[in-house]
Amino acid sequence: MLYDILDHIVINQTFLVLKCIHKSLFADPVDHAWNSGRRFMDLIQRLGCKYLLRTARVVHVTCDIRDLAILSLLYESGCRVQELIDLKYDDLSLNSPATISVTGKGNKTRIIPISNKVVSILNKYTAIYKISGSTEVLFTNKQAKSLTRSGISYIIKKHS
8 A cells, every 4th residue: 555655656756757857848839839749759759768767767856856855845744834944954853753843833843753755855855955054944045045935836836
């Protein structure tokens, strides 16, 4: 049962990456409207599905690890967007049992358990972005400032 769920998660993540690759390959709106579906299928046939999936996983890990970490934490923890924005590296406890400590409305602190899968995503994210300071905000934008609610909304819309 658990393996079936994990398989569906991997399939959904792979489909999401393929969708992102498709958007980036066919950015021209005129060409996209008529030819992109056929051209995309030709590309899959030429490269082979296995090669494309392998490439998609590499792109997925290196480019969208921040988005994956944000979406995984939102989904699994059920925390509010503002609680996610305010997370600091010090709020993570990635040792077993892994938890995050979020401060919500009324300065109430909640401790939320997270799965090993999310822990591995967070470990990759913190390693790639070199986040280690205890007071350092966990998720930042391109200007190295804390994300905003509209930034999180953009990420969710981008991947939906």
